[in-house]
Amino acid sequence: MIKMRLIRLLEGAGKYIVQQIVWQWISLLAEVVIVYNIAHLLENAWRENLSTEGIALTMGIVLLGLGFRFLCDRLYTKASFHASADVKRILRNKIYEKMLSLGPSYRESVNSAEIVQMAGEGVEQLETYFGRYLSQFFYSLLAPITLFFILSRISVQTALLLLLAVPLIPIVIMLVMIVAKKLLSNYFAIYYGLGDSFLEKLQGMTTLKIYQADQAAAEDMDREAELFRKITMKVLSMQLNSTSVMDIIAYGGAAVGIISALGQFSKGAISLSGVLMIILLAAEFFLPMRLLGSFFHIGMNGMKASDRIFAFLDLPEAEDGKAVLEEKEIRISMEKLCFSYEESREILRDVELEIPARSFVSLVGLSGSGKSTIAGILMGKNKGYKGSVKLNGRELTEFSSRSILDKMTMIGHDSWIFKGTVRENLLLGKPSATEEEMKEALRKVNLLSFVEAQGGLEMPLLSNGSNISGGQKQRLSLARALLHDSPVYIFDEATSNIDAESEEMIMEVIHELAKSRTILLISHRLANVVGSDCIFMLENGRVAEAGKHEELLKKGGSYSRLFKEQKELECYSDKNKESSAGRHKESFVETQRDTGMEEPGHMEDLQDKTGEREDTVEEGGEKHE
Numbered sequence: 049m050i051k052m053r054l055i056r057l058l059e060g061a062g063k064y065i066v067q068q069i070v071w072q073w074i075s076l077l078a079e080v081v082i083v084y085n086i087a088h089l090l091e092n093a094w095r096e097n098l099s100t101e102g103i104a105l106t107m108g109i110v111l112l113g114l115g116f117r118f119l120c121d122r123l124y125t126k127a128s129f130h131a132s133a134d135v136k137r138i139l140r141n142k143i144y145e146k147m148l149s150l151g152p153s154y155r156e157s158v159n160s161a162e163i164v165q166m167a168g169e170g171v172e173q174l175e176t177y178f179g180r181y182l183s184q185f186f187y188s189l190l191a192p193i194t195l196f197f198i199l200s201r202i203s204v205q206t207a208l209l210l211l212l213a214v215p216l217i218p219i220v221i222m223l224v225m226i227v228a229k230k231l232l233s234n235y236f237a238i239y240y241g242l243g244d245s246f247l248e249k250l251q252g253m254t255t256l257k258i259y260q261a262d263q264a265a266a267e268d269m270d271r272e273a274e275l276f277r278k279i280t281m282k283v284l285s286m287q288l289n290s291t292s293v294m295d296i297i298a299y300g301g302a303a304v305g306i307i308s309a310l311g312q313f314s315k316g317a318i319s320l321s322g323v324l325m326i327i328l329l330a331a332e333f334f335l336p337m338r339l340l341g342s343f344f345h346i347g348m349n350g351m352k353a354s355d356r357i358f359a360f361l362d363l364p365e366a367e368d369g370k371a372v373l374e375e376k377e378i379r380i381s382m383e384k385l386c387f388s389y390e391e392s393r394e395i396l397r398d399v400e401l402e403i404p405a406r407s408f409v410s411l412v413g414l415s416g417s418g419k420s421t422i423a424g425i426l427m428g429k430n431k432g433y434k435g436s437v438k439l440n441g442r443e444l445t446e447f448s449s450r451s452i453l454d455k456m457t458m459i460g461h462d463s464w465i466f467k468g469t470v471r472e473n474l475l476l477g478k479p480s481a482t483e484e485e486m487k488e489a490l491r492k493v494n495l496l497s498f499v500e501a502q503g504g505l506e507m508p509l510l511s512n513g514s515n516i517s518g519g520q521k522q523r524l525s526l527a528r529a530l531l532h533d534s535p536v537y538i539f540d541e542a543t544s545n546i547d548a549e550s551e552e553m554i555m556e557v558i559h560e561l562a563k564s565r566t567i568l569l570i571s572h573r574l575a576n577v578v579g580s581d582c583i584f585m586l587e588n589g590r591v592a593e594a595g596k597h598e599e600l601l602k603k604g605g606s607y608s609r610l611f612k613e614q615k616e617l618e619c620y621s622d623k624n625k626e627s628s629a630g631r632h633k634e635s636f637v638e639t640q641r642d643t644g645m646e647e648p649g650h651m652e653d654l655q656d657k658t659g660e661r662e663d664t665v666e667e668g669g670e671k672h673e
C-alpha cells in the first residue's frame with residue numbers, strides 16, 4: 049500500500065506529509081471538544097439544569113472549535129498542495145534529465161507519445177498519492193487509536209468493539225488490490241497505446257487524407273477508444289463496488305458500536321452525555337479509513353503510473369565519455385566499422401572511411417545502403433557500434449555527447465523549425481548571436497530579403513515552419529546551422545525535396561563551408577557530390593568504391609553506372625520540360641525501360657535519386673545542359 053521508491057521521491061517534501069497528519073489530528077481533537085460540550089449541554093438540558101452562562105460558554109467553545117477546524121482544514125490543504133507540487137516537480141525534472149542522458153537515441157527506447165503522457169498525466173496521477181493518500185494512510189491509523197483512548201473512558205467495551213471493526217476496511221482494500229493490480233496494468237497499457245496511436249495518426253493525417261485512409265484510421269481509433277472505454281468502466285465499477293463494501297463496513301461498524309453503547313446506557317452503565325459522545329463519534333472511527341479507501345483507488349492509479357515512470361527512469365544508458373573535443377579542426381576515421389539495429393541484421397560491414405580535416409567528403413549509395421546510419425553513429429544517436437570511429441585519433445565513445453554535439457552539426461532533410469519567430473529559431477544555433485550575425489547567416493542562405501519583407505527577425509513561424517516553403521525552411525535550418533559554427537558539418541539529404549534554386553544555393557554554401565570545415569555530404573543526387581575531395585560509394589553496408597568523381601567514372605563501377613543513369617534521366621527531363629505532366633510521366637517510364645531498370649520500385653528509386661529535377665548535371669566541375 050506504500051511504495052518505498054515513491055516515498056524516497058519526497059526528499060524535502062516529507063515535512064508536508066507530517067504537517068498534514070498533524071493538522072488532521074488537531075482537527076479531530078477539536079471535534080472531540082465540540083462533541084463533548086454539546087453532549088454535556090444536552091445532558092444538562094435533559095436534567096433541566098441549563099443556565100444561560102452554560103449555553104453561552106458551550107456556544108463559544110463550539111464556535112471556537114469550528115473556527116479551529118476550519119483553520120486546520122486550510123493548513124492541511126496547503127500542506128497537501130506543497131507535498132504533491134514538490135514531488136511532481138522532482139519527478140518531471142527526473143524525466144527531463146533522463147531524456148537528456150538518453151540523448152538523441154531516446155526514441156529507440158520509448159516513443160514520444162509515451163513521454164508526453166508520462167510527464168503530463170502520468171505525473172499528475174501522483175497528485176492524490178502524495179497530496180492525500182500518504183498522510184491519510186498514517187492518519188487513518190492514528191485517528192481510531194486516539195478515539196479509542198478517549199471513548200474507552202466512557203465504555204471500554206464499545207471503544208474496543210469499534211476499534212476491532214476498523215481493520216475490516218483495510219482487509220477489503222487488500223482484496224481489491226489483488227484485482228486492481230492486474231486491471232490497472234491493462235488499463236495503463238491500453239491508455240498509453242491509445243495515446244501513441246492518436247499521435248501517430250495525427251502526425252500522418254495529411255498522408256491518411258491523400259490515400260483516403262482517414263476513415264479507416266478513424267475506425268481504428270474508435271476501436272481503440274472503445275477498448276479504453278470498456279477498461280475504464282471496469283476500473284470505475286471495481287472502485288465503486290469496493291467503495292460500497294467499505295461504506296457498509298464503516299456505517300455497519302458504527303451502528304454496532306452505537307447499539308452496544310445504547311445497551312449499556314439502558315443498563316445505566318454509561319451516562320447520557322457518554323452515549324451521545326459515542327453516537328456522534330462512532331463514525332469518526334471509520335471515516336478516515338473509509339476515506340483512505342477512496343484515496344487508495346486514485347493513489348493506486350498513481351502507483352501504477354509510477355511503475356511506467358520508474359521503468360523509463362531505469363532504462364539503461366549508454367556510457368557517456370568524459371573527454372572534450374577541444375580542437376578547431378577535426379579529422380574523422382572509421383576502421384572495420386560494423387553496426388546493427390537488430391542482432392539478426394547487420395547494416396554496416398567493415399566500413400573503412402577517412403575524412404581529413406577541412407575536406408569535403410561525400411557518401412553515396414542506394415537507398416538503405418547505410419549512409420544515414422553512419423551519420424547517426426557520428427552524432428552519437430546510434431550507439432553500440434563495433435570496430436572503430438575516431439575523431440582526431442581518439443575513439444568517439446571517449447567523448448561526451450555534449451562535446452560531440454558541440455563540434456558537429458547535422459542538417460537533415462527534416463530539421464525541425466519551432467513555432468515562434470525567426471530570431472528564436474536562429475538563436476538555437478547560437479544563443480549569443482548578435483542581430484548582425486543572424487542577418488549575415490540569413491544573407492548567406494539568400495533568405496534575408498524574404499525575412500525582412502515579412503517583419504524581419506520577428507517574423508512569426510508556425511510549428512515546423514508550416515507557413516514557409518520547403519526550400520525556405522531548409523535554408524533557414526542551414527542559417528541556424530551556420531550560426532552553430534562547428535568544425536564538422538554533416539549534411540544528410542539536406543537538399544532533397546526542395547526547389548532547384550534552393551538546392552543550388554545550399555550547395556554553394558556547402559562548398560564555401562568546405563574551405564574551412566570538415567564536411568560529410570550524404571546525397572542521392574550525384575550531381576551534388578561531383579566536386580568532393582573523396583566520394584565513398586556504399587553498397588549493402590560496405591564501401592564498394594572510393595575516390596574522386598573522375599577516378600570513379602574512369603573505373604566504370606557502380607558509381608559510374610549510377611551517375612550516368614541519373615544524368616540521362618535528368619537530360620531527358622530537361623528536354624521534356626515543356627511537356628504536360630501526363631506526358632512527362634509516360635516519358636519517364638520509357639526512359640526507365642531504356643535504361644534497363646525494370647525491377648519494381650526502381651522507378652521510385654530513380655525519381656528519388658534525381659528528385660525529377662529540371663536543371664543541369666555537373667560533370668567534372670562543368671555544367672552539362
Ligand SMILES: Nc1ncnc2c1ncn2[C@@H]1O[C@H](COP(=O)(O)OP(=O)(O)OP(=O)(O)O)[C@@H](O)[C@H]1O
Pocket residue numbers: 389390395413414415416417418419420421422
Ligand atoms: N532505427 C532503425 N531500426 C532498424 N533498422 C533501421 C533503423 N534505421 C534504419 N534501419 C535500416 O538500416 C538500413 C540502412 O538505413 P539507412 O537509413 O542508414 O540507409 P540510407 O542509405 O541512409 O538510406 P536512404 O538513402 O534511403 O536514406 C536500412 O535497411 C533500414 O531499414
